[in-house]
Amino acid sequence: DIQMTQSPSSLSASVGDRVTITCQASQDIGNYLNWYQQKPGKAPKLLIYDVINLERGVPSRFSGSGLGTKFILTISGLQPEDFATYYCQQYDNLLTFGPGTKVEIK
Amino acid sequence: EVLLVESGGGLGQPGRSLRLSCAASGFSFDDYAMHWVRQAPGKGLEWVSGISWNSGKLGYADSVKGRFTISRDNAKKSLYLEMNSLKPEDTALYHCVRDLELDLRGLEYWGLGTLVTVSS
Numbered sequence: 164d165i166q167m168t169q170s171p172s173s174l175s176a177s178v179g180d181r182v183t184i185t186c187q188a189s190q191d192i193g194n195y196l197n198w199y200q201q202k203p204g205k206a207p208k209l210l211i212y213d214v215i216n217l218e219r220g221v222p223s224r225f226s227g228s229g230l231g232t233k234f235i236l237t238i239s240g241l242q243p244e245d246f247a248t249y250y251c252q253q254y255d256n257l258l259t260f261g262p263g264t265k266v267e268i269k
Numbered sequence: 270e271v272l273l274v275e276s277g278g279g280l281g282q283p284g285r286s287l288r289l290s291c292a293a294s295g296f297s298f299d300d301y302a303m304h305w306v307r308q309a310p311g312k313g314l315e316w317v318s319g320i321s322w323n324s325g326k327l328g329y330a331d332s333v334k335g336r337f338t339i340s341r342d343n344a345k346k347s348l349y350l351e352m353n354s355l356k357p358e359d360t361a362l363y364h365c366v367r368d369l370e371l372d373l374r375g376l377e378y379w380g381l382g383t384l385v386t387v388s389s
Contacts, residue, residue: 164331197375199314206364206379207306207314218377250314254374257328258304258316 165189165253167261175269182238184264186251191231195255198227198236201263202247210249211236241266271295271378273365278383281355289383291348291365296378299323299343302368304376305350307361307385317363318350322371332358355387 166189176182186196194214201207209218211227214234224239238245246268251261277289289305304319318339319328327339338351348365362382369375 195374199376201314206381207376208379209369209375209377212369212375248313252314252316252376257330258319258373258376260314260316263313 165192165256165259167251167253167259169249169251169261169264171264172262173265173267175267176241177269178241178243180241180269182241182245182266184236184249184251184266186229186234186236186261188232188234188253188255190255192253192255194230195253196227196229196234197252197254198225199250199252200245200247201250207250238266271367273367273378273380275363275365275380275383278363278385280386280388281352281359282389283355283357283387285355287352287355287385289350289352289363289365289385291380293346293348293365293367296367298341298346300371302326302371302373303341303348304366304368304373305339305348306364306366306376306379307359308364308382309358309361312361315361319368319373320348321373326373328373352385357387359385360387361385 198211199207272294281287305317336354364382365380366376367378
């Protein structure tokens with residue numbers, strides 16, 4: 164089974180900050196990696212698929228990078244609506260989520 | 270508009286069974302894989318099971334393998350999850366989710382979920 168880890172587990176940031184979240188896979192998953200955003204009490208929302216592709220309607224301040232076992236989600240210029248929990252998910256072997264990274268207001 | 274509406278949740282006793290259903294509308298159901306994803310109270314997301322467009326590929330998380338069975342009826346545009354031998358740790362909000370494509374890949378559209386509570 165493929166295990167996913169994320170760091171940090173939480174972070175505090177201010178509006179306008181650049182935020183990076185790292186996701187690591189226990190084995191090479193190529194580019195089979197997606198990112199989700201979840202706000203309290205809401206269903207998750209797909210942000211980025213196949214490492215780099217923004218889902219329709221997702222602002223361009225979100226970007227993804229990586230390949231193999233290490234992946235990064237970057238938010239360039241954090242906005243108030245971006246405070247949420249972010250999850251990575253692999254689909255190289257079935258599907259597995261990372262444990263999540265909570266982005267809080269500093 | 271893509272709409273996914275789950276039903277069948279509720280209180281289940283340990284060792285007993287529950288069957289979840291998901292009614293889909295607003296898209297061509299048989300063009301997409303479908304999934305169940307759960308979230309226990311205050312916890313992260315856990316992929317439970319997925320099924321390809323033609324039911325040719327099924328997948329399960331280790332935590333439910335051998336106890337849960339996913340199925341779909343393309344004519345009825347419906348997805349199901351048969352949950353047997355329930356455990357307290359199965360308590361969660363269960364979401365029905367449409368994939369990005371035919372095979373198991375990504376989770377694009379989410380239902381609001383149906384709550385399953387396993388307790389005696």
